[in-house]
Structures are given as structure tokens and as C-alpha cells.
Amino acid sequence: MTTAVAPPIKAKQRPGDRIFSTATVVAGSLILVVLAAVAIFLVAQSLPAFTADESAFKGGITNFWDYVWPLAFGTVWAAALALLMAVPVAIGIALFISHYAPRKLAQSLGYVVDLLAAVPSVVFGLWGITVLAPALQPLYSQLVEWFGWFPLFAGPVSGTGRTILTVAVVLAVMILPIMTALCREVFLQTPRLHEEAALALGATRWEMITMAVLPFGRPGIISAAMLGLGRALGETMAVAMVLSPASVISFALLQSQNPSTIAANIALNFPEAHGVGVNVLIATGLILFLITLAVNMVARFVINRRKAFSGAN
Amino acid sequence: MSTTLTAAPITNSLTAGMLPRRASLWLLLTSFAVTGAFFGVLFAAGITNDFNIVGTVFFGVLLFCLLIWSVSRAVEGSRKAKDRLVTALVALAFTIALLPLISVTFTTIVNGLPRFDMEFFTHSMRNVVGPGGGALHAITGTLLITGAAALISVPIGLLTAIYLVEYGRGSLARGITFFVDVMTGIPSIVAGLFAFALFALITNDPGIRFGIGGAVALSVLMIPVVVRSSEEMLKLVPNELREAAFALGVPKWLTVLKVVLPTSIAGIITGIMLSIARVIGETAPLLIIAGFTSSMNYDLFSERMMTLPVFVYTQYMNQGSDMQAYIDRAWAGALTLILIVALLNIIARLIAKFFTPKIAR
Numbered sequence: 001m002t003t004a005v006a007p008p009i010k011a012k013q014r015p016g017d018r019i020f021s022t023a024t025v026v027a028g029s030l031i032l033v034v035l036a037a038v039a040i041f042l043v044a045q046s047l048p049a050f051t052a053d054e055s056a057f058k059g060g061i062t063n064f065w066d067y068v069w070p071l072a073f074g075t076v077w078a079a080a081l082a083l084l085m086a087v088p089v090a091i092g093i094a095l096f097i098s099h100y101a102p103r104k105l106a107q108s109l110g111y112v113v114d115l116l117a118a119v120p121s122v123v124f125g126l127w128g129i130t131v132l133a134p135a136l137q138p139l140y141s142q143l144v145e146w147f148g149w150f151p152l153f154a155g156p157v158s159g160t161g162r163t164i165l166t167v168a169v170v171l172a173v174m175i176l177p178i179m180t181a182l183c184r185e186v187f188l189q190t191p192r193l194h195e196e197a198a199l200a201l202g203a204t205r206w207e208m209i210t211m212a213v214l215p216f217g218r219p220g221i222i223s224a225a226m227l228g229l230g231r232a233l234g235e236t237m238a239v240a241m242v243l244s245p246a247s248v249i250s251f252a253l254l255q256s257q258n259p260s261t262i263a264a265n266i267a268l269n270f271p272e273a274h275g276v277g278v279n280v281l282i283a284t285g286l287i288l289f290l291i292t293l294a295v296n297m298v299a300r301f302v303i304n305r306r307k308a309f310s311g312a313n
Numbered sequence: 314m315s316t317t318l319t320a321a322p323i324t325n326s327l328t329a330g331m332l333p334r335r336a337s338l339w340l341l342l343t344s345f346a347v348t349g350a351f352f353g354v355l356f357a358a359g360i361t362n363d364f365n366i367v368g369t370v371f372f373g374v375l376l377f378c379l380l381i382w383s384v385s386r387a388v389e390g391s392r393k394a395k396d397r398l399v400t401a402l403v404a405l406a407f408t409i410a411l412l413p414l415i416s417v418t419f420t421t422i423v424n425g426l427p428r429f430d431m432e433f434f435t436h437s438m439r440n441v442v443g444p445g446g447g448a449l450h451a452i453t454g455t456l457l458i459t460g461a462a463a464l465i466s467v468p469i470g471l472l473t474a475i476y477l478v479e480y481g482r483g484s485l486a487r488g489i490t491f492f493v494d495v496m497t498g499i500p501s502i503v504a505g506l507f508a509f510a511l512f513a514l515i516t517n518d519p520g521i522r523f524g525i526g527g528a529v530a531l532s533v534l535m536i537p538v539v540v541r542s543s544e545e546m547l548k549l550v551p552n553e554l555r556e557a558a559f560a561l562g563v564p565k566w567l568t569v570l571k572v573v574l575p576t577s578i579a580g581i582i583t584g585i586m587l588s589i590a591r592v593i594g595e596t597a598p599l600l601i602i603a604g605f606t607s608s609m610n611y612d613l614f615s616e617r618m619m620t621l622p623v624f625v626y627t628q629y630m631n632q633g634s635d636m637q638a639y640i641d642r643a644w645a646g647a648l649t650l651i652l653i654v655a656l657l658n659i660i661a662r663l664i665a666k667f668f669t670p671k672i673a674r
Contacts (some may be wrong), residue, residue: 016566021480024479031489035495037507037511041511041514042503095403096406109407119417120654121597123417205399234498267601270600288502289500289503292500293498296498299498
């Protein structure tokens with residue numbers, strides 16, 4: 001006696017299904033390929049720069065690392081200054097929208113801040129050089145006059161206001177929207193019961209925020225700051241237009257000799273570059289790519305870890 | 314001996330030791346009045362050239378912070394005082410964010426209007442030195458390059474989002490999600506350098522400049538945004554709809570095409586419009602790979618192509634002898650750019666508002 005073993009039921013494979021699912025997989029993998037291609041082509045094109053000799057550089061610089069070091073310093077310094085200014089303001093705005101503004105207004109106020117993100121960077125550059133720099137210059141003169149003994153404010157003051165501090169202000173404005181949006185989301189996720197418990201114990205609104213909202217939102221604030229830092233590091237046009245650059249390493253904020261940033265240096269020099277000069281600029285771009293990649297990966301790592309352990313979801 | 318008890322005036326224990334309700338509003342108005350008067354006197358005395366609005370607002374708010382803190386401390390105690398101070402500071406942070414927004418909009422409109430005329434939209438910069446000329450070539454280039462970028466990134470982005478939501482399991486999906494997030498952080502100039510490096514190697518031309526390269530660079534910036542927003546929208550489609558389709562025997566790919574996508578199409582289009590609005594203002598990658606020119610160019614695959622942001626940049630940075638003409642053109646270009654971005658944003662919001670399917674609750 002033979003028992004007929006029923007063949008396992010298999011879903012019918014339709015060509016439509018095959019094609020469609022393959023197409024989605026290909027598209028998804030294409031993103032990984034693109035990211036890898038970005039890295040590979042940048043490396044391939046920047047190899048000649050690492051071995052370039054003196055003739056490729058101007059101003060007595062002998063090798064690539066001497067060339068890129070002041071630029072890398074300027075990039076990090078400008079971004080750090082911008083972050084220093086933007087973080088408290090972003091937290092303030094996020095708190096205002098999430099916990100202070102009237103409920104009905106809150107969403108439209110959020111839109112208003114998002115509008116800042118819609119302004120193209122070249123317009124910010126134009127605004128920085130024609131409005132902000134002349135407006136800040138008198139202030140800079142006063143600062144140097146009164147606090148010139150302090151190394152950061154050392155003279156001689158820039159006559160145009162096109163200093164690294166102005167650049168940092170513009171950068172801070174540009175990274176505000178993304179940081180605000182992230183902080184706002186995190187603050188809104190604070191468990192309602194924690195807030196109500198704090199208020200019921202007699203805490204004022206500020207005490208409630210320090211006890212419930214900020215501790216809960218700390219990882220979110222950190223990652224928002226990191227993402228803002230990533231944006232500020234890679235911002236090009238505003239810096240290229242506003243800054244009056246020089247190849248120096250200096251912490252002074254108000255002088256006319258400022259360290260330039262990698263991105264701005266590429267934008268300013270690329271149109272006229274030729275030969276190995278192009279490779280040198282691409283190599284600096286590779287350095288910038290690596291810096292921002294590291295910053296962003298750390299930020300995403302912090303966000304993802306928080307997602308896993310928070311009680312919010 | 315009888316003592317007459319006179320009732321003490323009843324104070325409401327709930328409002329005792331508190332500032333009256335409108336106190337902070339009055340204090341704010343007072344501080345503005347004080348600083349306004351101060352700067353008004355300076356203006357009247359001729360020390361400053363015009364009435365200092367920024368100074369009035371800034372020092373007014375500063376004065377308000379001080380006033381509210383000290384008054385509240387005297388009446389309500391230190392804890393309440395701190396709370397009120399922080400409230401004032403938080404509101405101040407919001408005002409600080411508004412200042413650049415208002416200033417940028419105002420200066421762009423004021424400086425952009427003088428050259429915001431017909432000639433600006435009907436002429437290119439060919440053979441123009443000094444006043445006159447326009448940005449027709451730049452507007453055409455921007456539309457062509459951004460359109461091409463959208464053609465490249467929308468299918469890739471949308472299919473990836475579908476993969477992540479409908480098909481993706483395991484390490485490939487996790488990897489894609491992570492690297493899409495990382496990709497959002499690529500600096501725009503690096504995207505431009507990538508496109509340049511890629512096409513310089515392919516075409517073996519070390520000075521390569523053409524429009525499609527700009528479109529590729531913009532796609533690198535645009536794809537992650539499209540993926541992210543479409544993914545969010547696809548996740549919002551209720552699972553019951555998919556299950557109902559499967560129960561009727563509809564194959565998976567038709568379920569996605571005929572059920573999931575139509576349900577979420579409004580949100581997806583909104584996301585795509587917003588991502589276009591984001592990349593249309595990009596300058597740095599186009600400066601590198603699309604270059605700049607003063608003539609019309611309709612061919613994406615050869616020769617340099619002007620775009621609006623690069624037009625603004627070059628007009629401002631390479632001023633000729635008649636400086637004002639160049640600066641005016643730059644601002645008019647900036648105004649056009651802001652209007653395009655604002656228009657895209659408004660259309661996106663309208664689509665989201667009117668075409669979202671009404672799901673019964």
C-alpha cells in the first residue's frame with residue numbers, strides 16, 4: 001500500500017511578481033552600490049594627489065597633508081562654532097514649540113522654522129555677505145577694542161566683517177531647522193505620565209522640563225547636534241561667499257585672515273583647477289567625505305540605539 | 314470682656330503671592346517702550362542714522378528678561394522666578410530664529426525686485442556686458458537638470474522604499490536603511506566631486522562639464538530623501554488593505570501597484586515635491602560638474618549648462634565694471650529661486666491636503 005505524499009503547496013510564481021520584486025531589490029542594492037561608488041571613484045581620482053610634489057601647490061607648501069591640514073582645521077573650527085551657537089537656540093525653539101506655545105499654534109510655528117530650511121544656501125551666502133557681515137562689523141570693532149586681550153578676539157579687526165564668526169552665524173542659522181525638527185520630535189515623545197507626575201508633585205514648568213523632558217531627550221539632542229555638525233561641515237556656498245580666506249591655522253575670530261574650509265576651498269578653486277590640481281581638490285573632498293561619514297554614522301548609531309531601548313515605542 | 318473680631322480681608326490663597334495674569338505682557342510692552350524711547354532719542358539727536366529696530370527688539374527682550382526675573386523673585390519666590398525667566402528665554406530663542414528668516418526674505422524681495430522684469434525671463438547673458446541680460450538660460454538649465462535628477466531618483470527611490478516596506482527582511486534591508494540614513498549626510502560638494510570623478514574616468518576627459526553629470530550629482534542627494542519620505546508613507550497604508558487584496562487572490566505585485574501605491578500616492582508625491590525643492594537650490598555640485606556659461610544650452614549631454622543657483626553665485630562673485638547691474642541680477646536670481654522653492658513647497662502641501670484618501674475612523 002502506498003500512501004500518496006501530497007507535494008508541498010507552493011505559491012504559483014508569476015512572472016509579474018518575479019520582475020517586480022527583483023526590480024525593488026535591484027533598486028535597493030543600487031543605493032549601496034552608489035555609496036560604494038562614491039568612495040571608490042573619490043579614492044581613485046585622489047591617488048595622484050597623495051604623491052604630488054611641490055609644483056602642484058602654491059605658496060611654498062610641499063605636500064598634500066600640509067595643504068589639507070589648515071583646511072580641515074577651518075572646517076572643524078567653523079562647524080564647531082556654529083554648533084555652539086545653534087544647540088542652545090535649537091533646544092529653546094524645540095521646547096517652545098513642544099511645551100510652551102499654545103497647542104493650536106504649535107504646528108504652524110513648526111512650519112515657520114522649516115521655512116528656514118527651504119532657503120537655498122546660495123541665498124544665505126548672498127544675505128551673509130551683503131546684510132549680516134556689514135551689520136556685525138561695528139560690533140566686532142567694539143569687541144576687539146574692549147576684549148582684544150582675550151586671544152579669541154585678538155586684533156586687528158577685519159574691516160569687512162567677513163570673518164569666521166560671521167560664517168559660523170550663517171552656518172548656525174542653516175543648521176537650526178534640522179536640529180529643531182529632531183529635538184522637537186524627541187521632546188514630544190516624552191512619556192506624558194512622567195510630565196504629569198512632575199507637575200503633580202508641585203514642580204514648575206521649568207522644573208518639569210529639567211526632571212522629565214531633558215533627561216529623556218538627551219540622546220536625541222546629542223544625535224541632533226551630530227547631524228547638525230554633519231551639515232555644517234559640508235556646507236559650501238555660504239562659506240565660500242562670506243569668508244575671506246587665507247591658508248592659516250588661527251583661533252582668532254575677528255581678523256581678516258581666516259582658515260578656509262575644505263568645501264569652500266573646492267568651490268572657489270575647482271573652476272580654474274587643471275592637471276594634478278583637480279586631483280588635489282578631489283582628495284580634500286575625500287577627507288571631507290570621511291569626516292562627515294564618521295560624524296553621521298556616530299549620530300545614526302546613537303539614534304538607533306536609543307530607539308531600541310526607549311519606552312516610547 | 315468682649316473682643317470684637319473683625320474679619321481679616323479674605324485673600325485667595327490660590328492667587329496669593331502670584332503676579333497678576335497679564336503682568337508679563339505689560340512688562341514686555343514696558344520694556345519695548347523704554348528701549349524704543351531710548352533708540353528714538355538717539356535717532357532724534359542724530360547719533361544714529363535711522364531708527365534702530367533690531368536694537369529696540371533685542372535690548373527690549375533683554376530688559377524684559379531682567380524685569381520679569383526680579384519682579385517675580387520679589388513677589389513669587391526664586392523657583393517661580395526661574396520658571397518665568399526660562400519661559401522668556403525660550404520665547405527669545407524662537408524670536409532669534411525668526412529674525413534671519415524675516416531679514417532674508419525682506420532683503421531678497423527689496424533687492425530682487427528692481428531686475429525682476431520681463432527681460433530677466435526672456436534673455437540669456439550671451440554677449441551681455443554691464444546692465445541688461447537675463448537668466449533664461451539659467452532657468453532652463455535648472456529645470457532640465459532638476460527634471461533629469463527627478464527622473465533618475467524617483468524610480469530608484471520609490472522602488473527602494475517599496476522593497477524596504479513590502480519585501481525587505483534581514484540584513485540587506487537593515488543595511489540599506491542604515492546607509493540611506495548615512496547618505497542623507499553626504500555633503501553636496503562631495504556629490505558633485507563624485508559625479509565629476511565618475512564621468513572624468515568614463516569619458517577620459519579631465520575637464521568634463523555637462524548637464525547630466527549635474528543630474529547624477531543631484532540624484533545622489535535626492536534619492537535618500539525620496540526613500541525616506543516614501544517609506545514613511547507606505548508604512549501608513551493599513552495592513553487590512555493588503556490582506557483583503559491577498560484574500561481575493563491578487564498577486565503581490567498587483568497588490569502593491571493597485572492597492573498600496575494609490576492609497577499612499579498623495580503622500581509620496583508630496584515627499585517627491587519636497588525633495589525636488591531641496592535639491593533645486595543646490596549650488597556646489599552644479600558649479601563643479603555642470604559649470605557655467607552665458608549661453609542657452611538645451612542639450613544635457615554636451616557642453617556646460619548654467620543653472621539658477623550657479624547664476625546667482627557667478628553674478629555676485631565675478632562682478633564686471635558696472636557692479637550694480639551684476640548685483641541686481643544676482644538678487645533677482647535669488648528671488649526667482651526662492652519663489653520656485655516656495656511654489657514647490659506650497660503645491661506639495663496642497664497635494665497632501667486635498668488628495669489624501671479619507672480613511673473612515
